[in-house]
Amino acid sequence: MVSKISEGVEISVETFYQADYSNPLNGEFMFAYRITIENHNNFTVKLLRRQWYIFDSNGEHREVEGEGVVGVQPVLKPGENYQYVSGCNLRTEMGKMHGSYQMQNENSKHLFSVNIPAFEMIAPGKMN
Template sequence: MTFQISQGIKINVEIFYQPEQSNPLQQEHLFSYRITIENHNTFTVRLLSRHWYIFDSNGTRQEVEGEGVIGSQPYIESENAFQYVSGVNLVSEMGRMYGEYTMENQTTKELFKVMIPAFELIVPDKMN
């Protein structure tokens, strides 16, 4: 598990290779990731948007931006957490992702960025 704390928000990332949904012969390697967002501030926050940087070891780079996560812009109260699962498909067997969330302090309405730590996407048999 990878984690990072910024602006009082802790981001935990767990990665899972999905062999049953991957097709290596067609250069399709599906990874899912579970993100847990913990609010350690004294105020409620709202996750407004995400910005991902995705790198495939074949040299391909993607950027993905959008509102919220999984169709939601969740509110996360002080000392509470929000969790979701999403996925990414790579052409090669290895890659890397990182990004940031834009959050809103619900008391002051101030916007701030929270870093999503970099994490590796590696097909398990490539780790040997």
């Protein structure tokens, strides 16, 4: 697991290889990741948008952005956390992701960016 605190919001990420949804012979490797967002601020925050940078070990990269996460824009009061699971497909056994969330201070309506730490996705057996 990797974690990072920026702007008073802690982001923790765990990754899982999804063997049942992968087909290595066809260059299809599926990973799930669980993200926990914790609000350490003394004000309520709302997650508005996400932006991801996804890198495959073959040199391919892509960007994904959009509103909220998994169809919602969670609101976290001070001390609260929100957890969700999503997925990423790669063409190789290894890759990495990082990104940011655009968040809003619900009191002042001030917008700010929270960094999502870089995390690796590695199929089991690749690092042997």
